[in-house]
Amino acid sequence: MSKGLVVLAYSGGLDTSCILLWLKEQGYDVIAFLANIGQDEDFDAAQKKAEKLGAKKVFIEDLRSEFVQEFIWPAVQANAVYEDRYLLGTSIARPCIARRQVQIARQERAQYVSHGATGKGNDQVRFELTCYALYPQVQVRSDPSETHHLYESGILENPKNHAPSDLYQMTKNPEDSPSEPDVLEIDFAKGVPVRVTHVKEGTSKDTPLELFCYLNEIGGKHGVGRIDIVENRFIGMKSRGIYETPGGTILLHAHLDIETFTMDREVRKIKQSLGIKFSELIYNGFWYSPECEFVRHCIDKSQENVEGRVQLSVFKGQVYILGRESPKSLYNEELVSMDVQGDYDPCDASGFIKINAVRLREHNRLQGAAQKTL
Amino acid sequence: MSKGLVVLAYSGGLDTSCILLWLKEQGYDVIAFLANIGQDEDFDAAQKKAEKLGAKKVFIEDLRSEFVQEFIWPAVQANAVYEDRYLLGTSIARPCIARRQVQIARQERAQYVSHGATGKGNDQVRFELTCYALYPQVQVRSDPSETHHLYESGILENPKNHAPSDLYQMTKNPEDSPSEPDVLEIDFAKGVPVRVTHVKEGTSKDTPLELFCYLNEIGGKHGVGRIDIVENRFIGMKSRGIYETPGGTILLHAHLDIETFTMDREVRKIKQSLGIKFSELIYNGFWYSPECEFVRHCIDKSQENVEGRVQLSVFKGQVYILGRESPKSLYNEELVSMDVQGDYDPCDASGFIKINAVRLREHNRLQGAAQKTL
């Protein structure tokens, strides 16, 4: 008799195949769930493999569009970067995948979920927190004995060693990338990209998925978005990570530019700290949490006027902003011009500075008094 | 009879020469003060010019070493970046220059200072706030009629227009830069660089000034640190800025890396927000303020263990971190290894996740209850 039904996040690889077998051995019925979020995978082969290993059912789900729109776009709006460098690629995928997985579990009346993200990693936390948040009654089953040999392992565990050049899969080595830049125009509305145009070639993309894939392609071609970092995991240890985020890096540069162009300075400051908070929440697996919902809402609100077009050049691993324009710009050419006086009275600036100096002078007065008495 | 003595921050250029003449016309005695902070300038010619224009005395002061050590190094410790992009180059120079200027004013018993940074800019604020903070009794004299034609003007005032390629003076165009990277090792102690070594050539620099100049040279050669941004000025308008910070950009990448490697995660978060605050203070001209002194002290404290060596490659406008090592690292190879269980018990991770999920489940319970009653 079955111990119950488990929905397993199955990748087609060795690790999750082992888990599938182990779950069967333990007496569970297993549904294999494969999420397509754009990875390079033979889904048919994976399905057959899962069936052969004894999966009762196999679900293969194309989550690419919802991944881009519901998960990547909010990260773009937030300028989400963890610890000043990591653009959170896979961290954002996890809640997207786990959400579908618990939907399947609820629909199939499964009490259990399982996944291959054990070990000492962040992905276990991201996966399980999402499951508990969206399906509080669910229980997680995982093989305590399993071990992993991820590419992070081995040589890279010594943070001094260079990353092998064949590690990167999406991006060309900048040394081998084209010696001609590609110039793109990205149009934004409400803080998300709505069209990308290749200036020279005239081609353009305007559905979220196509647009994002195209930026990955162009960024990848020019070796954009490679980083080698040591990061702080939620579970308290430091680990090394080698990441490549070509499309995300282009979008980060472009979004930062159009945002500063159209957003008030003080709104920007508050939004910046919300964006940092958002990044930590994503990294730590709290996409589905009350605070992350709240922060997403606030960030989304801040993007109402983030609209316009950024022109940029992609070349040899780098993104260069060339110019920008917007109907919602707060940039006032006349106000800033050196040749036009306009409403701006230099006396006001003197007064502004003197009032700002009141505090500083008082501080000096007290410090000076202290020194005199020494 | 003289109206009094003015110490003028003199650059040798047209603007400050006009001011010198205007001050004389108004009846002031003028001391010209030229600060050498590493700019490309013929100081002898400038001195002669000032004398010819009627300056009573001319002070030429080499502030380069103190600029690097007392101003740039704290910015490196802070990862100081204004509005996510601007590395604050000239903003940091201003308090260094003005500090010396008020020292001269005090020593020469001058009641007035003057400068050429009028118009609608930040530099006026930075200059005058520093003067008031360090010499509360001082008064600022400036020509209300003067106008400026800075390179920011003209074509660049339309934020859509591309920056002309001859604008950059320190950095080569990445398209024309060498097709071979330079690999450097930078050693840090207490969060500041203490040595840079060119791995292949074996040359190294270890005084602050030489080290910084060398990084400017290498970065410049590879076109590192060019940005084209729209920024928010303290006086409330947006303006466009084209900046190049080759050495600073290399140091930012290297310092971020060694800092994350050696600093506790939670200390880092607190320090990150102090660094953002510090950047705003510098940009707005508050280097000499009680809050900036406080923040500098706190950031300096955070750097006690930021020590070690970063290896990086500079190539075609980009800096790539290759590896790092440190005697003070908090990275624990054994702890993070996938092959070694060590003290880490997977059950602890499950408990950790479940406790973190308590809140999320409660939230879901309430939301679910709300939905049921609809």
Next chain:
Amino acid sequence: MSKGLVVLAYSGGLDTSCILLWLKEQGYDVIAFLANIGQDEDFDAAQKKAEKLGAKKVFIEDLRSEFVQEFIWPAVQANAVYEDRYLLGTSIARPCIARRQVQIARQERAQYVSHGATGKGNDQVRFELTCYALYPQVQVRSDPSETHHLYESGILENPKNHAPSDLYQMTKNPEDSPSEPDVLEIDFAKGVPVRVTHVKEGTSKDTPLELFCYLNEIGGKHGVGRIDIVENRFIGMKSRGIYETPGGTILLHAHLDIETFTMDREVRKIKQSLGIKFSELIYNGFWYSPECEFVRHCIDKSQENVEGRVQLSVFKGQVYILGRESPKSLYNEELVSMDVQGDYDPCDASGFIKINAVRLREHNRLQGAAQKTL
């Protein structure tokens, strides 16, 4: 011929009467505007006085309801307290008054506004920033020679001197207040009070204005909400303030209680920092600013589930929370109970603690290693 039309915020008192005369002398036509925000004033007498002094028109506007609903309620939602102590009473009134004033100015096609809040105070800033924000073309006219003798002046300027007991107008001296508490129940919905009930007497109020007045009455009777502080003005100086906010203080206690009861812990943290920001913005006069609009929106969003009833006792200058209940509470009696195990597994807590300790142990390991090598 008239120099133009000025709308003057007129109080009926000596200061603004002098300004009215001065504006007339300068050649302006003057419209006197009296806002009723609940102060103790004979509006008829004031109207006659303004007409007698030569006002072309007099507007008397009852802003009490909009003041409570549009200005005080958001401050209650935010737990708005400036510098940990000041509940911002008059600071919140200023944008409400100035908003109506510029509406009148626009409607009457007046190019100028004027007010009596000059001197060295915050109210000038609050008044003028609101006017410029809502009516960018407006100009402010004020008598540069006028002086003020506010009650803050004189004896209170020495911060060591005690405040005279007759200074307070809304609150009884707690020493003379009733020796029996009043017990109230306050019902909240979306973070604002919707009903207050006197438990013993059974009376209740449920329109915003009546409710707020009633809390002022009860709080005043028991001497609640008196403070004597030194505060930091926006213009850079410290000043002493003696304030009384009876109703606001009761609402602050009650709202803090129901909010913590119904809001997720992490949402609360983020909202707390937004509330501090909001308080600074109000104090400094930025109610009508993009950042304040943004923060208000976010805080309002956070209040969606802040609903329920708080019972409290008001007695001798103090407010005591007695109990609370809510249909939206996140408090789970079963979960927290010591007698019920429920879903909570003590092993999870051990794991949670051990994972939280990973970082701390690593820190100790490094510090210990450092000490050994000494």
Next chain:
Amino acid sequence: MSKGLVVLAYSGGLDTSCILLWLKEQGYDVIAFLANIGQDEDFDAAQKKAEKLGAKKVFIEDLRSEFVQEFIWPAVQANAVYEDRYLLGTSIARPCIARRQVQIARQERAQYVSHGATGKGNDQVRFELTCYALYPQVQVRSDPSETHHLYESGILENPKNHAPSDLYQMTKNPEDSPSEPDVLEIDFAKGVPVRVTHVKEGTSKDTPLELFCYLNEIGGKHGVGRIDIVENRFIGMKSRGIYETPGGTILLHAHLDIETFTMDREVRKIKQSLGIKFSELIYNGFWYSPECEFVRHCIDKSQENVEGRVQLSVFKGQVYILGRESPKSLYNEELVSMDVQGDYDPCDASGFIKINAVRLREHNRLQGAAQKTL
């Protein structure tokens, strides 16, 4: 043969006596450790009880002075308040007790520690995190079956029920407290109290322990510092707490006052957010963590000039500030005076306001433009 040596934090009460027996039954040798942090306890009787129950050794340690100086004083400097209301009394005691406990464990070569703070509480976390942080090799032993019946339980678990009046042990019911206030003067140096004087009686205390006990006595006599709150535990649930902190409440009011009087406005803002962080860290058990050490250092730095004397009145559950004076005050009577013009030029204020309005006007311009096009 013994399983090893356990140092048990023993209270003399039923819970820890049961644990002592359980540990003996499990085969451990037990050292009982009783910390005196000022609680009302018969230490001799507790010692005899522990010996009778089979403790191998009994340590009774008077930690009162170090508790006040090393733990309470930093909390006073920080204005430490958790979630806007809780003054953290027992949360601060825990690391003080556990520190001594691990010192004993190290000295006695014990591999284990134990405590009675299990269940669903915060104290378990605080205790164990301190032990792991200071003695990474230590292991915690606790009886998984034990249950607790704390006073928080029972009737109080329904957050609507009133707290029974006999719950409070340190404070008189304000209704029964004296109808005459006590007026105190508290002298601060570097942000900590150095003397308290009863103005009328002339008595004064100036050692930390005596001073703090005296404030507890005076505050208790007047019923100061009682709160009834629902709070958010670190482990994710909400719980109700009834607390009394008489001395701490007096110190909070006095310190807030002298701090604002002597600290620059902008330093205060930064310090305020560090204080909030510090409070969360204490509450969650992270006193001994790198981030808490860092924050304590920064807060301590901010207190350098927090010096002076505050006069206050304690009456019927409330603390009223009456006046303050300080040699380090940043309050400038002349600057703030309405009768003295001094250096302050009203034109500067106008300029200051206009520059601050630049952003607001631009925002309005854009909004207005948007509305016109509708």
